Amino acid sequence: MDxxxxxxxxxxLENKAESSEDEGVMDPNPPKTSLAGKSxxxxxxxxxxxxxxxxxxxRYVTVREFKGKRMVDIREFYEDKSGGGLKPGKKxxxxxxxxxxxxxxxxxxxxxxxxxxxxxxxxxxxxxSHFVELRCELSYFESIL
Numbered sequence: 001m002d003x004x005x006x007x008x009x010x011x012x013l014e015n016k017a018e019s020s021e022d023e024g025v026m027d028p029n030p031p032k033t034s035l036a037g038k039s040x041x042x043x044x045x046x047x048x049x050x051x052x053x054x055x056x057x058x059r060y061v062t063v064r065e066f067k068g069k070r071m072v073d074i075r076e077f078y079e080d081k082s083g084g085g086l087k088p089g090k091k092x093x094x095x096x097x098x099x100x101x102x103x104x105x106x107x108x109x110x111x112x113x114x115x116x117x118x119x120x121x122x123x124x125x126x127x128x129s130h131f132v133e134l135r136c137e138l139s140y141f142e143s144i145l
Contacts (some may be wrong), residue, residue: 047085053078058086072100117141 043051044060052060055074062073075092079085095103118141125136 044086052086058089060086066094070097072094072097 016037041053043053046052046062048064050062050064054061055061058077062075064071064073069112072095073092074095077086078089080087083131120141121137121139123135123137124133127134
């Protein structure tokens with residue numbers, strides 16, 4: 001064993017000994033973690049007081065009530081030049097709770113279809129004679145897993 005390997009092994013043993021000594025001591029300031037393990041979502045309030053979650057350039061998701069029903073609104077906004085602030089644009093979709101749940105159930109299939117694909121080519125038939133060469137190939141896209 002060379003000298004570096006011996007030193008590394010010695011440091012590991014020292015670190016293990018230090019960590020076992022500290023096991024009975026509680027840290028007075030433990031690191032704070034969120035409930036779901038996710039970082040806090042940044043939101044923007046619109047003129048109606050609804051919280052909007054940004055999902056892209058000038059695109060937001062909002063949960064709001066419309067005619068007594070809670071809806072998930074995914075919409076593109078634009079900057080109003082006269083009054084300032086964000087105004088809803090034409091592009092968007094408003095999903096009922098049932099539609100949103102259906103979309104959530106389809107997410108694994110959608111994620112699978114979004115994976116990059118690569119072209120695969122297989123030679124099905126190859127015949128060579130003195131005068132003719134015949135090749136039959138099949139090309140198709142294959143999902144990269």
